[in-house]
Amino acid sequence: MKQFITFVRKEFYHVFRDQKTLLLLFGMPVAQIILFGFALTNEIKNSKVLICDHARDAATQNILQRFEASPSFNIEKNILNHKGIEQEFKKGKIRLAVIFPANFQNDLNHFNKAQVQLIADASDPNTATTLTNYASSILMDYQKELQEGQAQFMSIKTDVRMIYNPELKGTTNFVPGVIALVLLLVCVLMTSISIVKEKETGTMELLLVSPFNPILVVLSKAVPYFFLSLINLTVILILSTTLMDMPIKGSIFLLYFASSLLILTALSLGLLISNSTDSQQAAMLISLMGMLIPTMMLTGFMFPLENMPLALQYISNLVPSKWYYTITKSVMIKGMGIEAIWKELLVLTVMTLVLLTISIKKFKIRLA
């Protein structure tokens, strides 16, 4: 055990003394997140809103006043026909349409419930969600005020429709993608390079010619990168929640657990690569080609998988980040628990075990 600790300490020396790489390691995720952060306007002001008020009663007037008072909205127009709404959207002039049905107040008074339809242009998915959230909260405020002093339960149901990009593919979805990318890149690339480096400098020879179990040699290499990756994950999460208003609706513990699992998968893959290569360049090339590209293409955060040819969809099942991506989306955005993601966790676990077994089996106790 003392040997193992000495070994791990040595690995930390290596990591902290290579300051350029260290800067890159921590700079990369920060840069990525900030890039995405700047590409977004996280506070939305004076968005043009189109109102389609079929009711024209006191209630809708009241709500409209609230819309007008909000700095987020700028009421553009009142029109009454649906074709007109679509045209306005197409012209790109408006971001959101609020549609009140006829008899809005009537429904509210007599049936205690009424409906409002919100239509948002989701080609910019982040703006669309933010706007519908703002609009919903205005409606909720109004509902609360009505509720005061009333025994009857009043409800205004909002019916949200996203047009052009109903699944909200976009920047919010990038964050889980970026996390997967950064974790994979750091772990696969750095572990494989650091092991191959020992082969290149000849120190691997000395390590092999020692009674120290070679598998521990390899495992101790993984330890620093495991911790570095957790730090990286934390940095990304802090940045994305503060800078980009990314929600973490589910359990943060679960998120870290799933991430640790992905890190282990990636580390095992890094070990496997380092076993089969002898030069740092080769290790880097394989890691980049073998990891970066499939992760970008087949995870689903850049290009929707469901539109891909069937063969690619099957192949995507082999990409660890695809499963991780589903997990993070479920946990962060949908706030789901382990019961929703156990399948994906299982897949990652199996992947890790298989990769680890192969790389330990393949580990050479001799040269060449």
Added chain:
Amino acid sequence: MDVVLKNIVKTYNKGKVKAVSDVSFSVEKGELFGLIGPDGAGKTTIFRILATLLLPDEGTASVNGHDAVNDYKEIRKRIGYMPGKFSLYQDLSVEENLNFFATLFNTSIEENYELIRDIYTQIEPFKTRRAGKLSGGMKQKLALCCALIRSPSLLLLDEPTTGVDTVSRKEFWEMLKGLKEQHITILVSTPYMDEATLCDRIALIQDGEILSINSPRKIINQFPDQLYAVKSQKMSRLLADLRQSSTISSCNSFGEYHHITLHQGNTFEMQKKLINEMEHLGHTQIEIKSIAPTIEDCFIKLMS
């Protein structure tokens, strides 16, 4: 016997490149044994087979009676190996390197300090310096300390003096002498022929084959001919002229002198004839004297 190699054959690239062919030798306990030969002779391959890093294609190798293939774990516990290339962590300090290798072998610097004391005191003033920033000679000393700290029964030193200057080389061999007194078996390789005489026994090796194994003195005694050293005013022309001469059976440049052997016959007559011949060709200040051969003379002789 501490080290025994029997009929070792090793090829690379699926048999295309022959590294070592049919090498056998043994090293006794406490012996300082030298493998002498140029780059590509197969020295490193032999070291790696003994260090259990390579499997021989044919033949057997053993260290302390343990087979290099089957009992590799036992061997790894007992040897101190210093690869040809400087193989320590350049980004760790002298002390950190030594500590690391001590712990790797389940020991500590304190425990085996006696073994390395003479060597380590020379580099101790720089113990906080990163290994990558040491001079060539110091790197070798550190590498030797790291190989010694585990208190090995066999030291495998692959070309420890390559690339370091004469002064460091002399110091290094002094250190090896000191280690011999501690009864550590040492197998060392070198491309420098002049270092051969510092070993108890040597194997001259070329193109994967052993040319001769014996003590340096005996190898020198086995040199079949009387050797002469010749010099004149114009050495490069003398070399060409000597090679043309019918009296000469071999001629090689050796720094200040050319070393020659003569064809059989009355040596005094032959010498006289040669001097006449060279004077006739315009050489002046011709000097000829009989000398004892060096290991390099023997090596050249064995190569031809």
Added chain:
Amino acid sequence: MTNEVVIKTDKLTKQYGDFVAANQITLEVYQGEIFGFLGANGAGKTTAMRMLCGLSTPSSGSATIGGFDIYKETEQIKKNIGYMSQKFSLYEDLTVMENIRFFGGIYGVPDKDLKERMRSLIETLGLKSEADKLVGSLPLGWKQKLAFSVAIFHEPKIVFLDEPTGGVDPVTRRQFWDLIYDASDKGITIFVTTHYMDEAEYCNRVTMMVDGYIKALDTPYKLKQQFSADSMDDVFYELARNAKRREDQL
């Protein structure tokens, strides 16, 4: 060897911060001379050699290499020198012919001469049957001989050799020196570093660097007299053993 001076330096100095790597190097090397450049590890040999090759600008002092100024005419210098080191010699994954053609090409050997000169080079080296083999597959000794021939293929005034015979077997080492003598006879100046002290004896003159300074410069014979030593090895040891920089410098 003629009396024409091809390398002339005057108080050539290279300083890195407080550290003077090469201190006031003053020497003259003649055309066709075999000039041995010796020194302990860290004595400043590499620094001095880099300056002379035009690869590094001196901090002070002056020098001309092949008649060209070391500060202003480095491009001219590079055209008139050849360089060979133990570490970088030739492209292992190119054939013998491809290597010669490549290096001939970058030094601007005219196309019409190239073919004929390649043919004669291959012949003198006895590499006819290996001409289309990869350099990587040749024995080390042949590689080094080929590398030297390539370094002087463009007929430079001076060729710099950085430990050209390291690790080469004794017979090939001597063949290598035969090539050096041939080049010297053709009027090419040879500037050579080596760790083999017997090779120092083959040089017309030898200089010894210690701690950045030139500590000795003369023929091997006179150096041995001066230090009442039997061999150059002893001369070297005498000069270098008290060097301060040996142990604590890069």
